[in-house]
Amino acid sequence: MxxxxxxxxxxxxxxxxxxxxxxxxxxxxxxxxxxxxxxxxxxxxxxxxxxxxNATAVALRTRRSKVLGLLIRNLRNPHFLDVIDGFDETCARAGYDVMVGSSRYEPDREQELLEAFQNRAVDGLAIAPIGASNHVHAWHTATNRPVVLLNAASHTTGPGTMSVQSDHRTAVDLAVHHLVGLGHRRLAMVVAPPDKSPDPERWERFETLGASMGFTAIAVTTELSATAAQAAIARELQGPADQRPTAFIANSDYIAHAVYLAAAECGLRVPHDVSIVGHDDLPTSASLCPPLTTIGVNRRDIGEHAATLLIDTLDNHPPTSSNVTVAVDLRVRESTAEPPS
Known part of the structure; x- marks a missing residue:
């Protein structure tokens, strides 16, 4: 004994x-x-x-590691912490462990982490990819394991891949109609470089609305780090008063905070000189000064749905739908107002 x-x-x-x-x-x-x-x-x-x-013995017998991989883009963005929490809790209930990695928007690192997941023989993968990310399709082909894409461009999905994303189109519609309703006619959207853009549909919808509703749609292209975004936004705000944007739409509250910092750097006030709409409604967003108007989405739901899709697929219970869209809503606070006259 x-x-x-x-x-x-x-x-x-x-x-x-x-x-x-x-x-x-x-x-x-x-x-x-x-x-x-x-x-x-x-x-x-x-x-x-x-x-x-013994986990190793079980894995050899069942050819299952009972480990799922979760690869995100940026651990500095609190959005992903809730996604991880929802994913991990759902996996724990089903007896799975979770292996987490962050690509930090670096394609080479994304590739390295995918190789690490493959070497560890994870049973399935949920990933917030960088841009179109051919790495994901190569990983799926090599492993024949299920993959769920998180908040990824719709054209990146393919045979054998599933997806979970917030409702990008509705998010843009809500933000734009709110700002145009306040009188804004020069609107900027903070977007990643094309090769790294996680959700190009947002910009495409924004540009379409600009043409149909008669406002100027301005792209502020930047790496999606707080430092890079603040610098790019500040450059945009340093233009002539009659040409610079009067409102910004960000794809996260994390980046929306960079608009606050850039405005202060340029001697501008929120919302008197520039309005801001974020996305995520992080717990801290209502505590900003002024409180942030933002798009609300249940971030835990994204993680829970992703884990459920993988587990159901592995248990031979094909999901009713392999593409899940999480609802969003507009939460109006004090970071938006009429544009300066």
Missing amino acids: ATGKEPITQRDLAQSLGVSISAVSLALAGRAGVSARLREQVLTRAAELGYKP
């Missing part, structure tokens, strides 16, 4: 019950070949002694 510091093995369970190791193995696996009474005895004794199955 194992000592208190050594893990309990199936041999220990067999010896304590006076039965064979094969009987214990069948009972723990829920397979035929042992009586219901013996199975119950084995499970009870396993619980009493604190038996835990």
Whole structure:
């Protein structure tokens, strides 16, 4: 029998019950070949002694690691913390562990992390990819494991891949109609470079609305880090007063905060000189000065849906829909107002 510091093995369970190791193995696996009474005895004794199955042995027997990968773009953005939380909690309920990585918007790092996930034989992958990310399709082809794309461009989905995203089109519509309704006619959207853009549909919709509603649609293209975004926004705000944007739409509250900082750097006031609409409604967004008008979305839902899609697929329960859209709503606060006269 194992000592208190050594893990309990199936041999220990067999010896304590006076039965064979094969009987214990069948009972723990829920397979035929042992009586219901013996199975119950084995499970009870396993619980009493604190038996835990050897993960490596289980993986070799089932060809499943019971680990799911989650690869995000930026751990500095609090949006992803809630996504991770929802994903992890859903996985834990189903008996899965989670391996998390952050690409930091660096394609080479994304590739390295995908290789690490493959080497660790994760059973499935949820990823917020950088741009179109051919890496994802190569990983899926090489592993034949299920993949869920998070807040990715719709054209990046392909055979064998699923997706979860917030309603990008509605998010843009809500922000634009709110700002145009206040009288704004020069609107800027903060966007990533084309090769790294996670959601180009947002800009496409924004540009379409500009043409149909008669406002000037301005793209502020920047790496989606707070420092880079602040510098790019400040450059835009330093233009002539009759040409610079009077309102900004950001794809996250994390980047919306950079608009506040850039406005202050340029001696402009929010919302008197420039209005701001974010996306996510982070817990801190209502505490900004002034409180941020933003698009609300349940970030935990994104993680929960992603994990559920992967687990259902692995358990041979094909989901009703392989593409999930999470609803959004506009939460008006004090960072938006009529444009300066």
